[in-house]
Amino acid sequence: MGRGEHKEHKRKRSRSKERKRSRSRSPRGSREHREHRDRDRDRERRRERDTDREKTRDREKQRDAEKKKEKESKTAIFEMEESRNDTEEVMKMKEAELLQGVERRRRNVEKWRAQKKKEELDLQSEQSDEKSEKKPWNLEDEDDEDEFDIKNEGISEENPVKMEEKVEKMDTDDEEDPLDAFMKEIATKNAKKTGNSTQKASGIVTIVQEEKPEPEKGQVLENEDNMDMVIDDFDIETAAASLCHKGRMLAQTDHSKVYYRKFKKNFYIETEEIRRMTKAEVKAYREELDSITVKGIDCPKPIKTWAQCGVNLKMMNVLKKFEYSKPTSIQAQAIPSIMSGRDVIGIAKTGSGKTLAFLLPMFRHILDQPELEEGDGPIAVILAPTRELAMQTYKEANKFAKPLGLKVACTYGGVGISEQIADLKRGAEIVVCTPGRMIDVLAANSGKVTNLRRVTYLVLDEADRMFDKGFEPQIMKVVNNIRPDKQTVLFSATFPRHMEALARKVLDKPVEILVGGKSVVCSDITQNAVICAEHQKFLKLLELLGMYYEEGSSIVFVDKQEKADDIVDQLMRTGYNSVAPLHGGIDQHDRDSSIADFKTGVIKVLVATSVAARGLDVKNLILVVNYDCPNHYEDYVHRVGRTGRAGRKGYAYTFVLPEHQEKMAGEICRAFETAGCKPPADLKAMFERFKSEMAAEGKEVKLGGKGFEGSGYKYDEGEAEADANKKRMTRLTAQLQRGGTQARYKV
Structure with a gap:
């Protein structure tokens, strides 16, 4: 390396050192900056990782929900198939039992018909033999005998046809007589028919050829006790329903032949x-x-x-x-x-x-x-x-x-x-x-x-x-x-x-x-009785609904289904839209729906017969109106008891007619007194007048009848007498009208 090159290299090194020095002095190169940058990167990584985990968790939840829905759908399908299979199994078993019974009865009838036909032929042959023995034979009568044999053959062919037609006719009848009576009747008629044919044998006999009907195939015999009835059209559903109806006769269990496991009854431990x-x-x-x-x-x-x-x-x-x-x-x-x-x-x-x-x-x-x-x-x-x-x-x-x-x-x-x-x-x-x-x-x-x-x-x-x-x-x-x-x-x-x-x-x-004594109205119920005519009842009902409609639900009790529907129509025309009827003439699904809506408050007024007087528990029921006065004391207690339940306050109003309901006025007074309340003065006076009138006729009025008895409500003595008086007045009015008409004609 030359001297010039050495200087150049030294210059580059110094520049590099200066750059490093300046970089180390800058804020980005500081330790704090690096730590802050690392923290930001870590935070970003954690955020991305959390986002990925949430997405994974959501996907797993969605997958689990889809699996659960799929499992529920499979379970529902399985239950539906099981229920359908059970129903089909029941129908198949009943159908098999019916077909077995049909086949057995068909064989019995065919056997009986063959036996009767054989007996008829034997009887005719015996009678013809006796006739031939009594008549002496000669050469002149040979042609007559041949003619007589031909006539007898016609008779023997004719009688089975008529007998068969009679059997078919009686078989297709609607179970008028049992089998024994039918067989006796057929035997009597055949004996008479044979006797008539024997008497006619000595005279001129006309042979009548009758077409024998073809036996119908597929006939089903029903009712094992009466085998004379044959039904052409067989309906398996009707037969199954018939079997179900017969099944209502539940067999008696012999408890001596059944092993019952012992069980414990007493679980009560008295506290100190x-x-x-x-x-x-x-x-x-x-x-x-x-x-x-x-x-x-x-x-x-x-x-x-x-x-x-x-x-x-x-x-x-x-x-x-x-x-x-x-x-x-x-x-x-x-x-x-x-x-x-x-x-x-x-x-x-x-x-x-x-x-x-x-x-x-x-x-x-x-x-x-x-x-x-x-x-x-x-x-x-x-x-x-x-x-x-x-x-x-x-x-x-x-x-x-x-x-x-x-x-x-x-x-x-x-x-x-x-x-x-x-x-x-x-x-x-x-x-x-x-x-x-x-x-x-x-x-x-x-x-x-x-x-x-x-x-x-x-x-x-x-x-x-x-x-x-x-x-x-x-x-x-x-x-x-x-x-x-x-x-x-x-x-x-x-x-x-x-x-x-x-x-x-x-x-x-x-x-x-x-x-609290038998048949007592709850003390939380405020009882009221109003004496009013029939045409005044609806106006009084509107007055009561105006007072209590906003405070809670109401029940209006009537005696007849038609009246319940009429009152609902009248209330809807006057502006009460949340009202519905409840009686035995309504389909069960609609009854359940009406009760559910009444409990939730969708329906505010329910117009019902006494079908709703038992066990109906509605929390916000504030008012009970006996639009038609109950027939006896127990029915009154149950109707009024629909309100004031579980410690809540309630109000009950009963409309009493001024005529023909004097006896029930006494029962209502009794309900007031047993509940610790004072009955209305006009109601008490109405009953006292009735007692005085009955005493003048030598009759004693007794309260507290038998209550629920029989398949329906019965008239008490007062109502029965009122009904008889009403009929007598109607007859008397009709007689007077007829008398007046005749008088006018005479004039």
Whole structure:
């Protein structure tokens, strides 16, 4: 390297050092800058990483949701196919049974026809032999004999045809006579026909050729007891429905041949606080709880808190969730009695919490038993008189059943049975049902849908109506097919004396709990009675709705379905659009929809018959109007009891006609007095005048009839007499009019 090159190299090095020095002095080259830059980069990386994780998490959630939907759709499709297969299996079995019966009956009829034809031919041959023996033979009569043989052949050909036609005619008849009577009739007619043909043999006989009808193929014989009826057109659906109808005759179970597993009834453990209560303290506490009256041996003391009745933590959480602060009067006494394993008759006013009184012990009873296996029926059965009450009890039971891992099924008439059968076949520890549909389900598919072998807890809700003459046979069919050592409880707001004897058929040494007296209107309800004519009722109804419409929902009770529809139309014309009817003539789906809308407040006014008077619980129901006065005291109690439930205030108005309802005026006065209220003066005076008039005729007026009885409401004495007087007046008016017309003609 030369001297010049060395200097140049040295110059470059100095420049490089200066650049490094200046770079190190700049802010970007400082340590703080580098640390800040590194932090920014790390923050950016973390942000990108978090974004990627969120995207991954969202994708996983979306994937899980899609998998869940796919699984649910597959499950729904599988359940639909299973339900469809079950229905098809039931139909196939019924069809096979019908076809077997048809084939058996067809063979019997063919065999009988062949036998009758053979007997007829034998009888004719014997008679012809006797005739030929009696007639002496000679050469001159040879031609006549040949002619006679030809005539007899015609007769023998003619008679089977007529006999066959008669058989076909009688077979196609509509089950007029049983088979034995038919056979005797045919035998008598054939004997007469043979006798006539023998008498005509000595004279001139004309041979009439008749066309024999071809036997129709595919004929189906029905009704095994009457084999003379032949049906040409066979409908498998009609036959299946007929079999289902016959299945309502539920077979009686022989309990001596069935092995029943032992079960525990008594779960009640008395707490120290309850144990220390003396008899005087218990009596005072029962008096404090709406004057509880108890009948029975060794009845437990009433409880004060939920913890004292032995409910578990899950049930306690549900009680807190739905704000059940403490037991009501009926619950305080009934729950320890049922938990002790006793049969119970509970009588309390409407809205007092009777449903929860039998549900809590029922859950404890079920949880103590082994889980259901395949083919097992329910452990607890709750029978209700109406579909609406069954649905309401079902919803109340579901509040506790889901946290406890139990299943509840509801079966009632008026809707399709296939879905209800599917729920039962999947297994349910609790079944809420109406009596008729329960019998249908038990008899369906030869008893393979469900059974009562595991039932150890039976509830009859609204017991007085359940033991009405129309329900008692169905109730007893179900009860008699349940094991004899079951635990049975009955609850109702009314319990007439004549029903108690019937109720004791299914009870074993029961404890009777009476809260506040039988058939009492709740003290939270303000009762009112208005005496007005029929044409004044609607204006009075509009006045009441104007007062209470904004405060809550209202129910208007009438006697007839047509009147309910008419009042709904009139209210809608006057501007009340959120109104709907509720009666037995409405489809079940529409009834359920109306009740659901009424509970949620979509419908503010419900115009109903007494079908809504049982078990309907609506929280914001403020007003009940008896547009038509009830027929008896118990019906009045249940109608009015739709309001003022669970400690809320309510108002009840009853429209009483000034004529023909004097007897019911006395019943309403009785309801006022038993609830601790003073009846209206004009209503009391109306009843007193009626009593005086009856006393003048030598008749005594008695209040407190039998209440619910028979398949419907009956006229009381006053109404029957009023109806008879009205008919007499109508006849008298007609006679007077006819007399006036005749007088004018005479003039």
